[in-house]
Amino acid sequence: IATNAHRIAVIPGDGIGKEVVPEGLRVLDAVGQRFGCAFHFDTFDFASCDYYLEHGQMMPDDWKAQIGGHDAIFFGAVGWPETVPDHVSLWGSLIQFRREFDQYVNLRPVRLMPGVPTPLANRAPGDIDFYVVRENTEGEYSSIGGRIFPGTDREVVVQETVMTRIGVDRVLRYAFDLAQRREKKHLTSATKSNGISITMPYWDERVEAMAPHYPDVRWDKYHIDILTAHFVQHPDWFDVVVASNLFGDILSDLGPACTGTIGIAPAGNINPERHFPSLFEPVHGSAPDIAGKFIANPVGQIWSAALMLDHLGEREAGAAVVRAIEEVLARSEYRTRDLGGTAGTTECGEAIADAVLSG
Numbered sequence: 075i076a077t078n079a080h081r082i083a084v085i086p087g088d089g090i091g092k093e094v095v096p097e098g099l100r101v102l103d104a105v106g107q108r109f110g111c112a113f114h115f116d117t118f119d120f121a122s123c124d125y126y127l128e129h130g131q132m133m134p135d136d137w138k139a140q141i142g143g144h145d146a147i148f149f150g151a152v153g154w155p156e157t158v159p160d161h162v163s164l165w166g167s168l169i170q171f172r173r174e175f176d177q178y179v180n181l182r183p184v185r186l187m188p189g190v191p192t193p194l195a196n197r198a199p200g201d202i203d204f205y206v207v208r209e210n211t212e213g214e215y216s217s218i219g220g221r222i223f224p225g226t227d228r229e230v231v232v233q234e235t236v237m238t239r240i241g242v243d244r245v246l247r248y249a250f251d252l253a254q255r256r257e258k259k260h261l262t263s264a265t266k267s268n269g270i271s272i273t274m275p276y277w278d279e280r281v282e283a284m285a286p287h288y289p290d291v292r293w294d295k296y297h298i299d300i301l302t303a304h305f306v307q308h309p310d311w312f313d314v315v316v317a318s319n320l321f322g323d324i325l326s327d328l329g330p331a332c333t334g335t336i337g338i339a340p341a342g343n344i345n346p347e348r349h350f351p352s353l354f355e356p357v358h359g360s361a362p363d364i365a366g367k368f369i370a371n372p373v374g375q376i377w378s379a380a381l382m383l384d385h386l387g388e389r390e391a392g393a394a395v396v397r398a399i400e401e402v403l404a405r406s407e408y409r410t411r412d413l414g415g416t417a418g419t420t421e422c423g424e425a426i427a428d429a430v431l432s433g
């Protein structure tokens with residue numbers, strides 16, 4: 075292993091994960107040739123339903139030792155509901171990575187690509203280009219609460235939102251850092267401090283306390299209800315949008331839905347301190363309905379590789395991969411069926427790899 079090589083744990087998983095991951099690797103090979111960065115790939119067969127059928131568990135007991143030392147995890151998709159229930163496959167793998175590796179940032183780009191139909195009227199590529207940064211470990215998704223007097227007239231159900239200063243500040247810092255690196259240097263915070271009158275004013279307070287550390291970042295905030303409307307009506311207003319777990323969950327589906335199809339959307343699950351590897355994956359699942367036909371769109375996986383390159387500090391290479399995707403999607407002959415084209419997974423992946431090499 076070259077000492078400067080990025081060590082990547084590759085986990086294809088199930089279904090089309092096994093078809094699109096090789097296209098991601100093809101593009102990373104092209105990146106290596108074009109930009110001179112070195113990668114060392116270790117492929118793992120666990121975190122898949124095949125592994126489960128053989129071993130009775132989704133991952134080996136020492137999975138953390140096996141992949142914990144890598145610089146990043148390049149993940150396909152997990153799930154094969156015909157043989158393993160989805161909650162078993164998901165909780166036994168992906169959720170473990172997110173928790174055990176403290177991947178407290180969920181990052182999703184929202185960018186309108188050429189050749190991808192948008193449900194928003196009168197928008198062209200270039201108009202929409204922002205990131206949603208979601209807090210991924212606390213907030214509304216807590217397990218504090220309970221139910222008393224179940225099944226009676228006095229039934230009471232409570233679930234508490236948990237916000238910690240450490241938890242809020244660290245995701246805000248990530249979002250402000252990201253905004254600072256971007257051209258527009260603009261951060262938007264999602265809040266609801268008019269209705270949720272304890273935790274959300276606290277969130278706002280921490281945004282206000284963080285902002286002075288980033289004097290060149292312009293920032294604003296919107297209540298979540300009108301913010302969802304602005305995503306649809308004024309997507310051009312945004313650059314980096316930061317949100318709590320619940321609000322971020324909603325925005326990180328809404329944003330990408332405004333700009334395309336599930337086949338192209340990527341995501342990062344990031345541990346910014348790099349104490350643990352971060353995980354990069356397409357948003358889509360294993361798509362059992364089209365698996366085995368090599369017709370899946372590899373763009374979500376390849377765009378995930380671009381996010382991974384950014385995280386590894388290879389920003390020029392990451393930008394080149396996004397440009398290559400745009401170049402290829404702009405030409406109809408390399409679009410896959412979900413985008414109305416006829417190309418197969420491999421043809422599309424090869425075209426993007428070629429575009430990286432010649433770009």
Ligand code: NAI
Nearest residue numbers: 151152153154155160337358359360361363364370371412
């Ligand atoms: P899915 O994303 O796998 O598929 C939904 C629909 O989108 C299907 O019709 C599929 O053919 C299509 N599709 C998805 N990706 C595509 C691509 N790259 N190109 C073209 N078409 C594509 O979601 P679904 O069907 O709800 O779940 C299937 C399995 O995947 C389940 O086991 C589920 O638990 C798992 N899953 C895993 C995820 C992950 O690993 N992060 C995320 C979502 C689902």
Ligand code: MG
Nearest residue numbers: 323324326327
């Ligand atoms: Mg969601």
